[in-house]
Amino acid sequence: MILKSRHYDSPKGARRSFLRKMLAIPAALALAHASLPALADDANTTGLAVTKDTVKVGILHSVTGTMAISETGSVQAEKLAIEQINAMGGVLGRKIEYIQEDGASDWPTFAEKAKKLLVNDKTAAVFGCWTSASRKAVLPVFEQYNGMLYYPTFYEGLEQSPNVIYTGQEATQQIIEGIDWVVKNKGAKKFFLLGSDYIWPRTSNKIARKHIEKLGLSVVGEEYYPLGHTQFNSVINKIKLKKPDVVYAIVVGGSNVAFYKQLKAAGIDMTKEHPLVFTISVTEDEILGIGGENIEGAYAAMKYFQSLPNDNNKAFVDAFKAKYGNDIVIGDVTQAAYLGPWLWKAAVEKAGSFDIDKVRAASPGIELTTAPEGYVRIHENHHLWSKTRIGRAKADGQYEVVYESKDLIEPNPFPAGYQ
Amino acid sequence: MFADYTSSELLSIFAMQGFAGLILFSVFVLMALGLAIIFGQMGVINMAHGEFMILGAYMTYLTSHVFENYLPASIYGMYFFIAMVIAFFAAGALGALVEWAMIRHLYKRPLDTLLATWGLSLILQQLYRTIFGTREVGVTLPDWLMGSYALSDSIEVPINGLFVMALTVVVTVGVWLMMQKSRLGKQTRAVVQNRPMAAAVGINTAKVDRLTFALGCGIAGIAGSAFTMIGSTGPTSGQLYIVDTFLVVVFGGASSLLGTVASAFTISQAQSTMEFFLSGSMAKVLTLLVVVGILMLRPQGLFSLKMRK
């Protein structure tokens, strides 16, 4: 079942060790300086907080409130990326300085802080947001004041803003490949859809249902529970009664822990894969709270797992652990957050300017061969071309990668027929 | 809504849902008992109740770590009992401290205890975040608590559910006995009924207050410890329970333990039955609506010793 050979259709550079790159800092530095266009004002014509030696960016996540649980990893990844970029000489010869703001798990606060970062601090880019609600709240602010947001979370799609680069996967990238796989390899015929009651799980399940029905298979149940719900025995009984082949679960936050613990306690042994539990919302971060033994045997479809065996990822995981301790885990979103500063750096250097409009114009086509997930490229629609992987949860809290899509999957935030 | 199921299916639905409702009932009772003591007996609204529960959960997490790393593996299975005792005393001690520093100055102003304890809950949340990190922690269960008994094809009984139920019975009976038979219990009831008279016959009312509050918090600690089996342990997890808890207590009639148990039973059975036939969100809304509706008709709650003042 486990894919032994891996296909990288990216250029050879993709396999170049990240670590080696880090070791070659002096060289890179020299190179950067040599290849720089003149450090004149044309790198910043719109009054951004860019000096001769520094450039200011914003980090906007929740470090307090209910979402701090999820967003902490993203903050850590963004800081690491910025640190590494600075060690390589910065962007266009400028060191990155970040201003961190707390969204406090409160959407209006996100909007307020976003405005502060753009209007008062004149940041050249903002890395941040996690939930769709926080992104929706800041979106008008970024569009009005023409800022650039790098948004890391896998999300429901149905959006494409000129002022956002979506470094996570949109729903179709994550879902369709996963369902095809489980149908083909596990012979799944009956699906039970389950989610927390808000837009991402509902939209994702909608896409999943359409695809399942298009394949001529059936959905035997679809259920939603309020965010923060902690009692799942009723739905577990329903699952037992309907006997689906696959429980497709998009439960988030604290509910996740309750759901998997109760599922296991109710005698559904996920390692027996009957029913098979398939999720797109549980990363290694969440398993930390759930406990590996409670979710062992479940499958997840994402673009990144900490256990990806490529050299880029090894260097990334090492650097992450060196900075934040050996026990730290890295989930899909954390990796996507890590891509943000790198993608921005590449776009700025391609544009030769920090100006938002020039960075935006330069963004499509930007590729990152050093990405921990392998290779990504920015699509015209501001999402990333990326591969989708399927992992099987192990008792130690890691995923074992059992499948990887052959090609990069095109992001399609407005899937025809799925709306 | 029944038409989709055969009659034998319906039978096992009701059996399974009844059992799911019983687990929910145990959870509600465990959550609400401590609050019922504090609110019912002392009139204090403790908005930090959820945070006391999470303290118990974190204690369980720490205990499991100690057992895993420093003690022989053979006794690991027993750590849960030790953890519950530690959780009880840790939450109780914090409760006594809070009573001494804060609550005792506010007995004349019950609505103000609500605000002050809300402030306390913010501080405790941030404290947990600083100490244990922003992420949730995973508490490993001993093996004997995992798994389930299969009664029939479709009816399976989770062992940790049974454990929570047994614990609920033990704690409830314990609290009831204590309130009825023990010296502290008698003193507490005396103080509730008539504070000046109780003081006049030589009861140290300040001490009784402190112990009662500590006991309520300690029970919250036990509840938190038990909830590591079924829920999440994170800095803000306590907030998930607080509204339900208050409703159970108020619905039951604040001054009656029997009322708390009865109301937990009614709400849990109603919710779990509705959850099966409606969507989860709608079941929750309907349950809350019914509870609020009944409270409007019968503000003193299900059981009440005396009318509202």
Next chain:
Amino acid sequence: MNSMISNLFSRYQLTHMLILALLLVVVLPLSMDIFRLNLVGKYLTYSFVAIGLVLCWGYGGILSLGQGVFFGLGGYCMAMFLKLEASTPEATAIQSTPGIPDFMDWNQLTELPWFWQPFHSFGFTLLAIIAVPAIFALIVAVAMFKRRVGGVYFAIITQAVAAILTILIIGQQGFTGGVNGITDLRTLHGWDIRTDSAKYVLYFVCVALLFGCLFAAKYVINSKLGRLLVAMREREDRVRFSGYDVSAFKIFIFCLAAVFSAIGGAMFTLQVGFMSPSFVGIVPSIEMVIFCAVGGRLSVLGAVYGALLVNFAKTTFSESFPELWLFAMGALFIGVVMAFPNGLAGVWSSQVEPRIKALFNKPGRTTPAATNSTSAPAATPAESFNPEEPSHARG
């Protein structure tokens, strides 16, 4: 007319009003850039709620932990109108059903739900902002107060109402925008509310409305109704035995507080540009009570200052110490409740003002606290204040 005003408002109260007016209309707009001023405008919308709480909690003794519901209802009414205006068929041409709000399209709605229809009209919207929360408050209040539910029970039931409404809004996302709320509001009758000039105008509209509410609240407090409320708070039975319909007064004051909150909510939507269920829930509702408590639960002006100060503190704290501000907030809650139950206004009238007066009149005369006539206002019906009872005697 003039004499009526001077009857209702002492010169002293008018001075305080003038100081606040000076601060909000002159000092802040001149000393701040539009970004900060817009934030002040946002904080002021919370002070509408706090003023309502002064009336029903401080004077009436009714603590509502669900004021966010009314703030949200007012805000949602305004947001529905603005969203419809932003969702012209041209602007939403890429949708499968152009002309309906984007989130409805994502949820496969193909036509506008019936209860959205009237919000095409601005007149109806303005009416709804007042009427919807008022009717909702009326239903809740009649059900509760007619049956003499009060104190803690009322607080917890309002909390449950807030929880119900939040779950409903989030669950019915096709009709309400779900957890994301109603976002991306652009224009009001073609007037772009996102520009700086619009923000200035909206700020002053907000200040004007605030003073409208302030005068209304002062009017109520200084009227016979205000005195009855205090009497009910202290001894509900005696007021009832004196032949007054206690519940009717409570219902009125609760509805009035709801309407104030709703106006605040509508102004919030206009100034911030969106509305989301995160204002309807329990946490914001309790925070609003705190604004009121910090300012002083017996002072409508204090409520305004309270809302401003707490939010300023929140913004500054979270900018400089993002990971520590909860400690500060928690300590503030506890400190105010324990040490200053009458909030800033209490500190002002018991500590600062006597000293200022003493400075001008007879230096070094009395202890300041002894002159405070409102030293025991914290009593509420729930605790059935009983002077004979020894104060919680220590053994």
